[in-house]
Amino acid sequence: GRAASPRVLASICCYCGTGCGVKIETDGDRVLKVSGDEQHPSSLGKLCSKGLALGATVRGDSSRVLSAQWRSGRGEPRHDIAMDQACDIAAARLAQAIAAHGPDAIGFYLSGQLLTEDYAVFNKLARALVGTNNIDTNSRLCMSSAVSGYKLTLGADAPPACYDDLDHADTVLIAGSNMAYAHPVLFRRLEAAKARKPGMKIIVVDPRRTDTCDIADLHLAIAPGSDVALFHAMLNVMVWDGLVDLDYIARHTEGYAPLKERIHEFTPQSVQEICGVPAADIIQCARWFGAAGSALSLYTMGLNQSSSGTAKNAALIHLHLATGQIGKKGAGPFSLTGQPNAMGGREAGGMATLLPGHRDPGNARHRAEIASLWKVDSLPETPGHTAIDMFDAVLAGKIKVLWIAATNPAQSMPDQARVRAALEAAEFVIVQEAYANTETLAYADLVLPAATWPEKDGTVTNSERRISRVRAAIRPPGDALPDWQLACRVARGLARRIAPAKSGLFDYRGVSEIFAEHARSTAGRDLDYSALDYATLEADGPQQWPYKASTREPLRLYADGVFPTASGRARFLDVGYVPVAEPVSAHYPLRLSTGRLRDQWHTMSRSGLVPALTRHAEEPFVYLHPGDIQRYKIGDGALVRIKTRRGQIVLPAMGDDSLKPGHAWLPMHWGSGFIAGDGVNALANSARDPISHQPELKHSAAAIEVL
Numbered sequence: 072g073r074a075a076s077p078r079v080l081a082s083i084c085c086y087c088g089t090g091c092g093v094k095i096e097t098d099g100d101r102v103l104k105v106s107g108d109e110q111h112p113s114s115l116g117k118l119c120s121k122g123l124a125l126g127a128t129v130r131g132d133s134s135r136v137l138s139a140q141w142r143s144g145r146g147e148p149r150h151d152i153a154m155d156q157a158c159d160i161a162a163a164r165l166a167q168a169i170a171a172h173g174p175d176a177i178g179f180y181l182s183g184q185l186l187t188e189d190y191a192v193f194n195k196l197a198r199a200l201v202g203t204n205n206i207d208t209n210s211r212l213c214m215s216s217a218v219s220g221y222k223l224t225l226g227a228d229a230p231p232a233c234y235d236d237l238d239h240a241d242t243v244l245i246a247g248s249n250m251a252y253a254h255p256v257l258f259r260r261l262e263a264a265k266a267r268k269p270g271m272k273i274i275v276v277d278p279r280r281t282d283t284c285d286i287a288d289l290h291l292a293i294a295p296g297s298d299v300a301l302f303h304a305m306l307n308v309m310v311w312d313g314l315v316d317l318d319y320i321a322r323h324t325e326g327y328a329p330l331k332e333r334i335h336e337f338t339p340q341s342v343q344e345i346c347g348v349p350a351a352d353i354i355q356c357a358r359w360f361g362a363a364g365s366a367l368s369l370y371t372m373g374l375n376q377s378s379s380g381t382a383k384n385a386a387l388i389h390l391h392l393a394t395g396q397i398g399k400k401g402a403g404p405f406s407l408t409g410q411p412n413a414m415g416g417r418e419a420g421g422m423a424t425l426l427p428g429h430r431d432p433g434n435a436r437h438r439a440e441i442a443s444l445w446k447v448d449s450l451p452e453t454p455g456h457t458a459i460d461m462f463d464a465v466l467a468g469k470i471k472v473l474w475i476a477a478t479n480p481a482q483s484m485p486d487q488a489r490v491r492a493a494l495e496a497a498e499f500v501i502v503q504e505a506y507a508n509t510e511t512l513a514y515a516d517l518v519l520p521a522a523t524w525p526e527k528d529g530t531v532t533n534s535e536r537r538i539s540r541v542r543a544a545i546r547p548p549g550d551a552l553p554d555w556q557l558a559c560r561v562a563r564g565l566a567r568r569i570a571p572a573k574s575g576l577f578d579y580r581g582v583s584e585i586f587a588e589h590a591r592s593t594a595g596r597d598l599d600y601s602a603l604d605y606a607t608l609e610a611d612g613p614q615q616w617p618y619k620a621s622t623r624e625p626l627r628l629y630a631d632g633v634f635p636t637a638s639g640r641a642r643f644l645d646v647g648y649v650p651v652a653e654p655v656s657a658h659y660p661l662r663l664s665t666g667r668l669r670d671q672w673h674t675m676s677r678s679g680l681v682p683a684l685t686r687h688a689e690e691p692f693v694y695l696h697p698g699d700i701q702r703y704k705i706g707d708g709a710l711v712r713i714k715t716r717r718g719q720i721v722l723p724a725m726g727d728d729s730l731k732p733g734h735a736w737l738p739m740h741w742g743s744g745f746i747a748g749d750g751v752n753a754l755a756n757s758a759r760d761p762i763s764h765q766p767e768l769k770h771s772a773a774a775i776e777v778l
């Protein structure tokens with residue numbers, strides 16, 4: 072039953088983790104207008120170019136997967152089938168693989184684009200019905216180093232700050248983030264704050280002089296991967312200058328002494344070579360941070376997408392712990408979430424290394440708590456494969472059936488040749504997808520048509536721990552269904568085959584029931600929002616966690632200096648500096664990094680549909696320092712072959728003086744549909760952080776050949 076049209080619904084932009092509120096005006100199944108929602112406390116009516124263009128991305132049915140498709144064998148064409156048959160085939164193939172090879176022959180590769188309710192159902196399906204921990208998501212490529220950084224230092228995966236802190240900080244350290252492009256609405260907020268407070272100091276740490284540097288008082292163009300050396304040297308200066316808060320350290324932290332010992336050798340003079348920035352700049356940066364009334368750090372992929380991502384996160388958090396710059400207005404370490412709902416996915420435990428409510432699958436008590444919530448006897452103990460590892464397990468023949476939902480790994484994962492070989496090696500690949508243009512669809516044996524924004528209901532959590540309702544404004548096209556419904560339909564079919572007693576586990580009448588079950592899993596945990604429900608979100612609007620009662624007052628954590636660790640104290644980690652996994656060499660002399668353009672989102676399956684967004688950059692280039700363009704004798708717009716040890720692509724080169732000599736930069740968005748070869752990530756490195764398992768997408772050693 073739909074209300075009479077036109078009508079206006081409040082929802083959330085489906086792109087980045089800023090989580091801006093939108094108002095969607097519809098007439099029947101037509102979206103008339105998408106505008107900023109002034110009532111949303113995180114974004115106050117603002118939207119960036121991508122959010123403003125959302126209306127133009129809706130219901131272009133030719134760009135959509137409209138029905139289920141199946142092929143009876145590799146090499147056969149796929150043809151349309153009915154939804155019942157598709158769900159039946161999926162359930163049968165899962166049941167066969169489980170019977171023949173055990174539950175760990177199944178893998179789920181999900182997405183930070185999914186809503187919390189989608190995540191919750193998939194997670195229950197994987198662990199409580201299939202019986203595997205092989206469930207991971209593209210958030211592994213995005214935020215997992217932030218997760219491990221928070222957990223190891225502060226005791227829980229909880230960003231302590233809130234957006235309000237951008238207005239109140241005296242010093243803002245932006246590290247490994249081009250927020251002008253990646254989180255534009257937050258960047259504008261910071262820009263406005265600086266205009267109001269000219270004394271505000273902004274430091275940008277980034278190998279490239281990005282547009283974010285336009286508001287910087289100091290730009291540290293550090294060598295890729297040298298962040299830990301830089302942060303240790305900043306701490307060294309703070310110790311030397313007496314800028315550390317010894318009282319805070321003594322009362323609220325542990326582990327300071329060994330770290331202090333370690334950072335002795337990290338003097339600004341000794342690291343300037345490693346970091347490629349003058350010692351004087353490091354000292355200036357440390358003094359602005361250490362002497363600030365309030366210091367805020369904003370960081371994202373530059374720290375996370377690294378083979379030492381956890382150490383980088385920890386080394387940055389140390390600066391806050393050492394100066395007591397946490398738990399107060401305008402202060403704290405603040406990871407900016409890449410995807411719209413990487414936070415909700417973490418809360419729902421939709422990753423191999425997590426269980427619902429920020430629990431740990433390696434912890435028997437945690438497993439028992441979730442088993443009891445889900446009304447099953449037990450949950451699997453065998454550790455699950457994380458993203459890169461999962462595709463390796465497929466390639467090795469350990470995982471036979473792979474179910475991919477709302478993500479495009481055949482373009483987005485590093486070391487593409489390996490990922491595509493894995494997709495070919497799998498016995499059966501299920502791809503649950505809304506868009507007909509993704510590279511991964513080529514590998515699907517079964518395609519399940521998914522609903523997407525603004526056709527589905529649920530919730531997301533943004534970077535500042537704020538839970539908002541995402542609302543279905545129009546019906547999905549064709550046979551498409553919300554992701555949670557597809558998961559439930561296959562799950563019920565699978566339960567009938569392998570565990571009839573569990574059939575009732577997936578009888579949800581709607582998203583509010585899923586949310587209610589999920590919210591119960593947070594009771595007594597750091598993120599506790601067990602008192603929150605859909606009725607409250609409806610009546611009082613978006614709410615931050617931990618949630619006790621509705622408020623619009625911004626919520627920051629750890630104001631009392633008590634941390635969710637065993638001792639109640641935050642921890643300094645004795646982490647060393649480890650260089651990038653793949654150093655440059657005579658054969659591969661260029662430092663290659665990738666990043667985001669302002670107007671595109673990830674693999675462009677949605678944002679690429681909008682001509683107004685494509686105009687900002689119509690085709691991919693590899694950017695090089697003008698001196699290198701001359702040195703390699705590259706003519707204007709000439710084609711070059713850029714290669715790494717993993718692959719090569721051919722595209723035009725362009726001079727860009729925001730790069731240092733010896734550096735190359737590629738926008739991350741273009742896949743094999745546009746570029747000869749496997750697309751940009753053919754080149755990227757899958758070397759992982761040992762703790763977070765996040766790959767080093769931000770650095771490869773590369774070579775260039777002029778064609």
Ligand code: SF4
Pocket residue numbers: 084085086087088089090091117118119120121122123253254255256257
């Ligand atoms: Fe959407 Fe992010 Fe832009 Fe906000 S900043 S409108 S959430 S893309």
